[in-house]
Amino acid sequence: LFIDQPLSPGGVAALDGDRAHYLRAVLRQGPGDGVLAFNGRDGEFLAHIETLSKSVGTLRMDRQTRCPANDAPPAPWLLFAPLKGGRTEYVVEKAVELGVGRLVPVFTRRGDVNRVNIDRLRANALEAAEQCERLDAPDVADGIDLQKLLSDWDPARTLFVAAESGVAQPLVTAVTASAGKPVAFLVGPEGGFDQQELDALRRLPFVVSVGLGPRVLRADTAAFSALAVWQAAGGD
Numbered sequence: 001l002f003i004d005q006p007l008s009p010g011g012v013a014a015l016d017g018d019r020a021h022y023l024r025a026v027l028r029q030g031p032g033d034g035v036l037a038f039n040g041r042d043g044e045f046l047a048h049i050e051t052l053s054k055s056v057g058t059l060r061m062d063r064q065t066r067c068p069a070n071d072a073p074p075a076p077w078l079l080f081a082p083l084k085g086g087r088t089e090y091v092v093e094k095a096v097e098l099g100v101g102r103l104v105p106v107f108t109r110r111g112d113v114n115r116v117n118i119d120r121l122r123a124n125a126l127e128a129a130e131q132c133e134r135l136d137a138p139d140v141a142d143g144i145d146l147q148k149l150l151s152d153w154d155p156a157r158t159l160f161v162a163a164e165s166g167v168a169q170p171l172v173t174a175v176t177a178s179a180g181k182p183v184a185f186l187v188g189p190e191g192g193f194d195q196q197e198l199d200a201l202r203r204l205p206f207v208v209s210v211g212l213g214p215r216v217l218r219a220d221t222a223a224f225s226a227l228a229v230w231q232a233a234g235g236d
């Protein structure tokens with residue numbers, strides 16, 4: 001259970017209405033029941049529910065079960081063009097399971113969707129983090145235009161652009177060469193990037209074009225494939 005408060009052995013955390021409802025109505029738990037709690041900073045604690053009503057409650061931390069993973073390699077970012085019909089939520093959920101550190105919805109010229117419900121995506125990310133027992137809560141950034149994203153980019157973070165055509169190196173080679181360094185993956189919309197976008201991307205010194213095999217993958221598959229390759233090549 002994600003609790004946005006400091007956690008320590010013996011400490012008490014207050015549950016707000018949202019967390020109290022989730023415990024009572026979704027997990028069907030009550031006073032005395034055990035819960036694993038994390039806050040993205042202090043590791044994980046086995047806690048028990050001390051009090052619980054419809055709109056409020058308290059958790060007591062019994063003992064620490066996992067320490068914060070301070071030596072983990074930096075988690076990759078996923079920059080993706082939002083998709084139609086619930087597939088954006090699906091991308092968020094699966095990317096969180098595969099270890100993404102930050103998700104950034106990016107608006108491109110051929111994108112199908114030009115607005116996203118960020119609050120809903122943040123809730124999806126938190127839920128997925130709880131489900132897969134992560135110790136952190138991945139960040140979901142506000143949606144941003146591709147051009148603006150690139151003009152503000154920190155060049156220390158390599159940007160792997162998934163491109164099914166043109167000169168691209170296999171992703172596994174590229175991520176192995178960047179092991180331990182901050183990286184991001186950019187996946188285009190179902191209609192792909194347009195040629196001007198690809199040309200502009202390829203001119204940037206921090207961009208590396210990468211291929212994900214000989215077939216044209218759906219955008220969501222491309223995102224999961226990139227993250228899975230990163231994980232298999234030594235990511236956490």
Ligand code: SAM
Binds near residue numbers: 186187192211212213
């Ligand atoms: N019709 C589009 C085109 O030809 O550009 C296909 C776009 S594909 C459905 C959606 C996105 O997935 C692409 O923009 C690219 O980022 C990524 N992608 C799909 N297959 C890929 C592959 N084999 N290698 C690298 N990226 C791929």
